Amino acid sequence: MNINKRLLMMMTAVILLLTGCTDQHIIERAGFVRTIAYDLSGEGENTKLRVTVSIPKSNHEDAIVYSTMAESGKKAKMIFNRHNNRRLVNGQLRQVVFGERLARRGVWSNMDTLTRDPSIGSRLHIIVSESDPHHILIRNDYPQGPTAGEYIDTLIRTEAKAGEIPDTSLYTFTRDYYDDGIDPVATILKEEKESLSVDGIALFKNDQYVGKIEAEDRMFFALLHHGVRAGDLNVSIQSERDLEEQATLEYLSSKRKIKVLSTRGIREGRPIQVALRIKLSGSLLEYIGELDMKKPSDQRKLEAELEQTINRKCQKLIDHMQEKKSDPMGIGQYVRNSIPHSVWKQLKWEEVFSKADISVHVDVKIRDYGKMLH
């Protein structure tokens, strides 16, 4: 009885005291920013940010787009609020698009605001745009989707679901940014005449965009970066039968293993040895070539050829990443785990990585070769 009374009094007090400081966002009185784009407005050291936001209208077809120059994202939001009849809120933010120029200079100052805001979900997609991000948002004539925001959202989602591009959300980006021995990546979008396209993967060093994986190489990058669940991989094989053959593996799934072979002499600057083992299997649904897939021996032969080609491709990508000193595969984490922490702390990982001896071993298995028609 006594406790009940005390509880009742406490509840009443809480209700009375807290009603003053509510943060109501009744949905029809709020404008939900779906996409936000940052770019630099000009050249030079002190140039302002150009911030663009896209707010979808409730008819699903149009979006209100505001754009302004401002020193920071939040300042821009205040400017937009002066225009908009509904209070702008960030809770439904789905993508942030960075212009290429800003990305090369560093995105962290803007990213920091996004991670601080508790209403922003961590599944926000991080995108680097090669075209003007402002123009991407202001267009609303995409045949694929009514508004740019929705189009980008579904595009990235379907691509990432199959594992063809890494799922570059705010969570993974900040995790990789803060983590030792791995660098974040982001999806690159490019504006085409009729559409937007995933134009590759942006390699970051710290928060700076330093290099790019081309779109046609993204599957090979996916094999190196993470496991693929159900992707499609097209390989052109340079076979000894002097013709270039085409093979496509569909419903491809892969697993990646990293093993640090040797860290001896790491302090003296000797290159470390790392082995990357990729196991992949898929259905061979396209093969334009001379081997007879009904023969198991020919299947083995094709598998070996595929292994070689994929190996070569991956090696090339690794060379590219080493050259850019960006380690999105997280090899550094494995190295860090295999050496004492004091050694790791003294290490300049990007230098070690760029000189590291990374070997790739690919193990291809053709799961099946499609329907048998004859």
Place this chain on the structure above:
Amino acid sequence: MDVFAKIKHFFVAGEQEVTTVKEPEKNEHPSLEHTIRQFENSMDFIHRTYPQSHVDVIYLAYLIGNDQLLQEIIRPFTDANEEEVKTVLSRSQYVVVVDSKECINGILNGKAAVFFRGSTYLVDISKPVGRSVEQSETETVISGPHDGFVENIGQNLGVLRQRLKSAHLKFVKLEVGEVAKNVVVVAYIEGLANQEIVDELIRRIQLIEYDAVTDTNMLIQFIDENPNSIFPQFMTTERPDGIVSKLIAGRVAGFVDGSPSGFTCPTDFFDFFSSPDDYYQRWLIGTALRVLRFIGFLITISFTAFYVSVTTYHYEMIPHTMLLNLTESRAKVPFPPLLEALLMETTIELLREAGARLPTKVGQTIGIVGGIVIGQAAVQAGFTSNILIIAVATSAIASFVIPSYIMSASIRLIRFGLILMAGILGNLGLLMAIGMVVIHLAGVTNMGTSYLTPLAPINFKDMLDTYIRGPFWALRSRPTITRTSNKKINKMRK
């Protein structure tokens, strides 16, 4: 209040009652004049005289059956001389009474009082008042027995005996109500039920001070431990098979004459979510049904409240595509979500209450009209958003999933509190309100057992027949809540 003081108060009050109403003292010999005086001015009071044999018969017209009257009174006494009357009265159904109070009670119970040469006899010529056994309308099952209890307690106890052919099944008769003198019967299986619970229940029923207790659901409010709680603390049911299964589990049951439902105790909160139907289905299906009811419970108490909190505070939680639809629909509504939800909930409660009060045929019309008005017109008129209609309708439907009507009514009322808290503090308020409900539930007791058994105190064995309906091979022991000494099923140790 001190129990003894209460008992004393009861007796004192009883004595006062005796002196104010001019009733005869105990053990006074019944007399014709006195009996007539007691019943005069009542049109159903019949006084027949047979002058040639000096027999006077007194009975109440609407309590007796014509056949019985013909057989026990009219045939033997018409044109009979005194000698013949003497032989008739020596038959065993004519019982001599020496107490005038007993005589009057007998007449009130449908007996006829025969006055002959200064002695009084009672003969039972009563006709059962009430309907025949029918299906319970509040608790229907699809498979399983379809009979329900009726208003006549004798019939109900008979049904119980037929189903539970055990000499250990005991009935204890009690009387409740100063004026109406309602008969209450406590039933239990000796050796299975905990005697302490039986004694305590009888003691509590005897302590009731009220003019008339006309229904079981009324009686249980006099004997529960938390009279101000919103939750019913005794399980009531109109189904004999439900009572039988509770008795066999070691619980104690009770009936009120004139009420078509019986109650059982000790009861826990989760009892209200089980239906006899669960046991007639395969155990997996029975389990699925129970889980469905618990989901229904959660939906009932929180769906509308969740709508209010999400649309008022937590727009982040809504999927983006739905958000746009919701915004469009909400944009026409001039009220804040809290007011909107309270309006709709009140409307649906009005509809439900109107449906319950009206005759069945009109009730259906109300349902259709209400459905159209609420479903279509309210949205088009910009009165509410369509998602709220879904929320309100779903939570109303979900509330009817709960087999006990009394419990479902309680839960529907709680919902309003939750909506209010959700409107004030959002999800925080919603959780606080649910927390308060849980705290309250944990504090409620019934016949000394916690209302949240077997969740608190935890008992995994009992959970097999609480949250799920375990297969019969697994249900090897009677629930601990009954505190029975015969824990093992299928074994009765005496």
